Amino acid sequence: MTRTDRFMLVCGAVALIAVGATAARAESEAGFYNGKQVRIVIGFGSGGTSDIFARTLARHMGPHFPAPVTFVPQNMPGAGGLKAANYLYNVAPKDGTAFGTFSRTVPLEPLLGKKKAEFDPLKFTWLGSPSNEVSTCASWHTSPVKTAEDLRKHQLIVGSTGAASVASVFPKLFNAVLGTKFKVILGYTNSVTALKAMEQGETQGFCAWGWVPMLSKHADWYKEKKINVLFQIGLAKHPDHPDVPLVLDMAKNEKDRATLELVIAPQTFARPFAAPPALAPARASSLTRAFDDTVKDPAFVKDSEKQKLEIQLVTGVETLAILRKLYASPPDIVARAKVALK
Secondary structure: OOHHHHHHHHHHHHHHHHHHHHHHHHHHHHHHHOOOEEEEEEOOOOOOHHHHHHHHHHHHOHHHOOOOOEEEEEEOOOHHHHHHHHHHHHOOOOOOOEEEEOOOOHHHOOOOOOOOOOOOHHHOEEEEEOOOOOEEEEEEOOOOOOOOHHHHOOOEEEEOOOOOOHHHHHHHHHHHHHOOOEEEEOOOOOHHHHHHHHHHOOOOEEEEEEHHHHHHHOHHHHHOOOEEEEEEEOOOOOOOOOOOOEHHHHOOOHHHHHHHHHHHHHHHHOOOEEEOOOOOHHHHHHHHHHHHHHHHOHHHHHHHHHOOOOOOOEEHHHHHHHHHHHHOOOHHHHHHHHHHOO
């Protein structure tokens, strides 16, 4: 036997071993999941966009799992999803039978010195986000605030689900960095109840409203000018609305802009989904693969579009990379953001 023959024989043996190992892992995963319940913890009340995303995933994820499972969506509202994040990290089973979603700014809580955040966001098993969102800040037509500049002259009362929700974090940040005059009212279960409060006159605006959810659910408000869209919240403008100001462009200097960018960057993973930390690699792989394949599934996309949900997959790897970059931010910018969000 020549040296080349021996080399090819060894390569073939290695390939067979790898195939066998892969098949064994797949069989093991199928055996584990077969017939189990998988809980999807939703850090908000029912009816809001995050709740709809989670329940749509639950309807379509089954075929992408290693074996038949039953998905059980469970609403766990509290502090803008902070309660759900703490639960997933510290209490939920670390065996791949639970994952969930919470506010996009929740992963920044430990960086910003929030003591109620009992987790290390870099250790979650990140599944990713089904969307990359540009949000808006809007005021009701009866409010004295008609433009972004009016926010520096007049108070705008806005509703929010909790202190860690983007609907609280963003207004607080803008007040500190841009000199706006938001007043945040907490306690709404989701965006639906917060918007209802605005319509009924309890509040005067809402400042964490995605373009797509806004136009899908309340296009009449937009067309009939019942709301004033003050500015966009994202790292770049939504391509369909180039004429609406971007909040980053309201910054007076580079430090202001950098502080805004630090807190606004999670818009990129607008609807984050994560599983507990320390999952076995094969189990983590099963979850992340199922999530990716579901978001790419034409049936999921069609169902989502029917519900006016904007789909743009941000993978778990991409989500973790963004968070690592944010946690490596210059200390002076992090300190500025901490002061802004006290």
